[in-house]
Amino acid sequence: MEEQKKGWSRRQFLGASAIGMAGLAVLPALSGCTPPADTDLKIGFIGLGRQGMFLLDGFLHIPGVKAVAACDVYGIKRKRFERRVNAFYTKAGKPVKVETYEKYQDILNREDIHAVVIAVPDHSHAYIAIAALKAGKDVYLEKPMTFTIREGQELKKVVRETGRIFGLGSQQRSDPNFQHAVNLVQTGAIGKITNVKAYVGAPPKPYDLPEEKLPVDLNWDLWLGPLAVPVHYNQELDPIITLDPEVNEKTWGGWRWYKEMGGGFTTDWGAHMFDIAQWGLGMDRNGPVEISPIGDGSEFISWTYANGVVMTSEPFDEKKTKGVKFIGETGWIEVSRGYFNASDPKFVPVEKPKNDGPYETKIPHQVNFVEAVKNRKDPIVPVEIGHSSCTVCSLGNIAVDLKRTIKWNPQTETFVDDTDGAATKKMHYEYRAGWKLI
Numbered sequence: 001m002e003e004q005k006k007g008w009s010r011r012q013f014l015g016a017s018a019i020g021m022a023g024l025a026v027l028p029a030l031s032g033c034t035p036p037a038d039t040d041l042k043i044g045f046i047g048l049g050r051q052g053m054f055l056l057d058g059f060l061h062i063p064g065v066k067a068v069a070a071c072d073v074y075g076i077k078r079k080r081f082e083r084r085v086n087a088f089y090t091k092a093g094k095p096v097k098v099e100t101y102e103k104y105q106d107i108l109n110r111e112d113i114h115a116v117v118i119a120v121p122d123h124s125h126a127y128i129a130i131a132a133l134k135a136g137k138d139v140y141l142e143k144p145m146t147f148t149i150r151e152g153q154e155l156k157k158v159v160r161e162t163g164r165i166f167g168l169g170s171q172q173r174s175d176p177n178f179q180h181a182v183n184l185v186q187t188g189a190i191g192k193i194t195n196v197k198a199y200v201g202a203p204p205k206p207y208d209l210p211e212e213k214l215p216v217d218l219n220w221d222l223w224l225g226p227l228a229v230p231v232h233y234n235q236e237l238d239p240i241i242t243l244d245p246e247v248n249e250k251t252w253g254g255w256r257w258y259k260e261m262g263g264g265f266t267t268d269w270g271a272h273m274f275d276i277a278q279w280g281l282g283m284d285r286n287g288p289v290e291i292s293p294i295g296d297g298s299e300f301i302s303w304t305y306a307n308g309v310v311m312t313s314e315p316f317d318e319k320k321t322k323g324v325k326f327i328g329e330t331g332w333i334e335v336s337r338g339y340f341n342a343s344d345p346k347f348v349p350v351e352k353p354k355n356d357g358p359y360e361t362k363i364p365h366q367v368n369f370v371e372a373v374k375n376r377k378d379p380i381v382p383v384e385i386g387h388s389s390c391t392v393c394s395l396g397n398i399a400v401d402l403k404r405t406i407k408w409n410p411q412t413e414t415f416v417d418d419t420d421g422a423a424t425k426k427m428h429y430e431y432r433a434g435w436k437l438i
Helices: 010-026 050-060 075-091 104-108 122-134 149-162 176-186 220-224 264-268 270-280 365-375 383-402
Strands: 041-046 065-071 099-101 115-118 138-141 166-168 193-199 290-292 302-304 310-312 323-328 332-336 339-342 406-409 414-416
Touching (some): 050 115, 104 122, 166 365, 176 323, 264 270, 264 383, 270 323, 290 383, 383 406
Parallel strands (some): 193 310
Antiparallel strands (some): 290 302, 332 339
């Protein structure tokens, strides 16, 4: 199974194998598209860009899981998926019939598919995930969970109404390095937390790329999805690849850096680092009460919680490492991917975190999703937690857009003293004609 290539420890790999050989063999036959007891978990992939391919590589190596279909609005990426999956199963001596589609609805209409993996641009997350859940599919959705706060509220409802399993691509929750840091913080190892530095990078900027000629096999109208603001094509948004020879994306899809389509680093990396900060602070399913933007008395975005703790989007070192620093009354802890440091050496984990191989597949987060599907229970990041962490990110961008401090009630998920309604209006936007959230 190319254990070393995947970057899993022997213990993690054996655990995944046990799921495939024993766990998935006893999957309960429930309503919807849950697999019968004697079949593999059949997965369809929606969105076949760089992240989609990382996720495919991870799921392919989990025993008892079978990739059978995929869709993307870019034809060449569908062909790449077919080649990669067919090559994998042929080498394994287990040929599988793989089909690809341009429209995600074709996957949802297939009764033999039990779960879908969604890795499309952020602005299409919510409506595709909701459609999949209503079609009876379990869903693994990439982070950030949604593009707007209202989308998150609706998605959260649908998950619970349908009773389907919902997993989120917050891999750091499955990383022993981050788990160790959060455990120390929550057990009081560094005393009462006073503030947190969670560096992720800059907020989004207005779209400013020049228009370029569309590739002949890219359906740009479907790519735009519900966006009400017209956006022209530039290859930075959906990087060009080739098959002969195979040359894959050298960059991430640039849509994430522009406010018309994404949330900038605030949501792209905030969905990871702000999520860890919330977890450590015991603020899962909760959130800040006041958010101040860059320039409103602060060089960085700041989030203030009801207990007085302040989180800022500032670096904790000169390298501007994307990570989190918890600062307590008696010490501090710094944690990022492959890195851990603390005020007291005794807090540093004995087993040093490794920083080799694609992070998306070396942390067994996808195995956790498969276990959740098998046992019909929430995975490590329930939808409510995914929503609260995503909301923190969105609130930061709203404060930046309005250029003023905003106040938030995390229990009612409404703005406080929003006399002109400007902040509330930014909780969602009107989809273009023909598209609707629910």
